[in-house]
Amino acid sequence: MAEKAHTSSVYDRALQSIKENLLFAGALAEQAIQRAMTCLLERDSDLGRNVIDSDMQIDRLDEEIERKCLDVIALRQPVAKDLRFITTAIKINAHLERIGDMAANIAEKAIALNEEPQLKPYIDLPRMSDTAQQMIKKSLDALVREDCDLAEEVIKADEIVDSLNDQIFRELLTFMMEDPRTIHRALLIMQIAKNLERISDHATSIAVMIIYLVTGRNVRHRDKMEKTK
Amino acid sequence: MRTNDSIIQTKQVNFFYGTFKALIDVTMDFEKNKVTALIGPSGCGKSTLLRLLNRMNDLIDGTRVEGEVIFEGTNIYDTGIDPVDIRRRIGMVFQKPNPFPKTIFDNITYGPKLNGVRSKDAQETLVQQSLEQASLWEEVKDILNRSAMTLSGGQQQRLCIARALAMRPDVLLMDEPTSALDPISTAKIEELIAELKRNYTIIIVTHNMQQAARVSDYTGFFYLGKLIEFNPTEKLFTKPDEKQTEEYITGRFG
C-alpha cells in the first residue's frame, strides 16, 4: 500500500501476503478461463480436463486466503483502511473462487461440444471471454494500485459483455428454430456464454469492492438505486 | 454540528502549562446522554482537555486557559464561577481506583454529607442507589462497613464510579478508567458505561482504541494538542476523514 508501514511489521506482512495470494488466485482464474476457451476453440479436450483438475488449486488458495483474513480479524482487530481491506479481500476471494468454478464449467461444456461437429464459427464468444478476462485483470490491477478510475472502467465493461451475451442468445435462438438437431449444442454454447456473463458480473463486484476499499463509499447498488429514483 | 443537544462545548480552547501550549484551538461539542471518547498518543492533550472540563487543571500551578468552556449556557471559566460547584455537576473517575481509606458506606456518603445529606435514611438510600447504578450493590451489600481498601481493583473502580454518582452529577468524566484493571473488570466497567449513558453524559479518555470503539458514540482524535478529527465512532473507525487518524488507529504511527 502507498501509505506508511505499520509499527508492527508482522501485521504488515500478513496483509501483504493476503494481497499476494489474491493476485495469484486472480491469475489462476484468468488462466483457467483462457484454457477453457482454448479447449473450445481448438477442440482440445485434454486441456479442458486440465482446467477442471486445476480448479482444486484455486479452491485451496480460497481456503488459505479466508483463513489468513480471519486470523487478521481475530489477532489484530483491524480498523479503518485495514478493516476495509480485509472485508474486501474476503469478498474478492469468494468472487475469484466462483470465477474458477465457472471456468471449470465452461471447460465441461466445451468437452461435451468437442464430441460433436462444430455448430458454427465462434466470433462473439471469444470477444466475450477476452473482455471478461480483461475485466478480471483490470480489477486486480485496480486493487494493486488502488485505482478507482480503473475500477470504474471494469464496471462499464460489464455492459459490453451483457450485450454480447444477448446477441449470442438471439443468434442461437434462430439456429434452434431452423433445425431442432442443433438444440443440444446451442444450449451448451448458451451456457458457456452465460458463464462468461456471470464471470464478468463477478469482476464487476470486485471492482465495486475496490472502490469501497479506496473511498469507503459503497457503489454496489448504485445503478439499481438510480433506476428506482 | 449537533448544537441542539449539546451539554458541554469548548470554544477555541488553548491551554498552557507554563509556556508549553498543551491544547491548541480545541472546539468541541459534547452531546447529552452520549459517550464521547478522546483518543490519541500519550501527551496529545486528551487528558488535559478532560481535566479542563471540570476545572481539575486549576489545581496545577502555572497553568492558563484561553477560550471558553460552556456548560449549560455558562462559561465555567468566568470569574465568579466556583470550581467546586462545577465539580459537583461534572464528576470524575480517575485512572487508578482511588477510594478513600474509609468504609464502603463512608466512601459513598463522603461527598453528599458535606453537601447537606445528613439523615441516616437518606444516606442509606443514596448508598444503595449509587451502588446499584454502578452494578456493585449485589457484591457489597453485606459488607458496607468494611474498608474500601479490601475490595478488588475492579470493585474499587466501580466504587469510585458509585461515589461520583452519589453527587448526582450531569456529566461523568473518566480518565482511562480501566487502564489498571484486568479484562473482566474492564468488560464490567464498559458494560456499566453503556448503562450509565441513559442518565448521564460520559466523556472518556482511553489509550485503548478498541475500548473507544466499543463504548463510545463519538470519538475525538488528538495529536500534539490539536483535535485532528471528531466524528461518530463508527465513521472514525471505518472511514476516518483525516490521514493522521487513519495512521494512528491502524497502527501506522511513529
Add this chain to the structure above:
Amino acid sequence: MRWRYFKQHAFFAIVRLAAFSIAAAIGAFLVYILVNGIGAISWEFLSEHPRESMTKGGIMPAILGTFYLTAGAIIIALPLGVASAIYLSEYAKQGPVIRIIRVGVNCLAGVPSIVFGLFGLGLFVVFLQFGSCILSGALTLGFLILPTIIGASEEALKSVPQTFREASLGLGVSKWQTILRIVLPNALPGILTGSILGIGRAAGETAPIMFTAAAFFTAKLPSSIFDEVMALPYHVYVLATAGTYIEETRPLQYGTVLVLVALVLGVDLIAIIIRSYIRKKKRW
C-alpha cells in the same frame, strides 16, 4: 574476578564495622547508666522531694517539672507546626518565598539549643516580663521543637497520596474540607510520630530552660504557669556541677540520668510502635 570479590567483601566489612561500633557505643552507654543508676532507683526516689541540700530524698518535682514543660511545649508547637506545614505543603504557591521559609525552618532546626535559651530569656523572660517560669520555658522549648514538627508534618502531608486529594476535589468538595476530612486524618499518624520525637527532644534539653524556667531548687510544687519548676536535665546539671556535695550525690546523679534516659527512650518507643502499627494498616 577474585580482586573484585575481595573488594566487595572488604567494603561490606567496613560498613558492617561502622554499624556495629555505633550499636556497641550506644549499648555501652546504656549499660553504664543502668549499672550506676539502678542503685538509686526506689519508690522514694521517684515520689519524694529532695532533702538535705539535695543529697538525699527524691526527684519528684523535677519529673513533674519536665512533664509540665514538655506538655506546654507540645501544646504550643503542635498546632503552630501543623498549621505551618499545611500552609507550606497544601496552600502556598511553590516559589522563592516558600523556598526561603523552608530554608529558614531547616536552619532553625540546626540552631544550638543554648541560642534558643538566650532567645527565650530575651523575649519571654525579660521583654514580655513573664519571668523565669513554666510559660517561658514551654514557649522556648516549643520553638525549639517547631522545626521537627513542621518537618515531620510536611513529610506526613506529602505522603498522603495525591489521588486522595483529587478524588475529594473531583467530588466537588472544597480544598479546606478536603484537607480537614481526607488529608489531615491520613497524615495524623505521621504527624503524631514526629511530634512524639519532638517531645523526646524537649524533655531532654537543658540549655533552653536554664534561663527561662528551671529552678535550682523549689520547696513547693508549682501552682501556676508563672512559677519556676525543677526539671530533670537541669537537676542533673545542678547536682553534677553546682552542688555543695558533688561526690556524695553521684548515685543520685546517675539515678536521675537513668530516669531521664528511660523517659526519652520510652517516648521514642511509643513513636516507633505507632509508626509500625500504621505501616501495617496502610494499604495505599
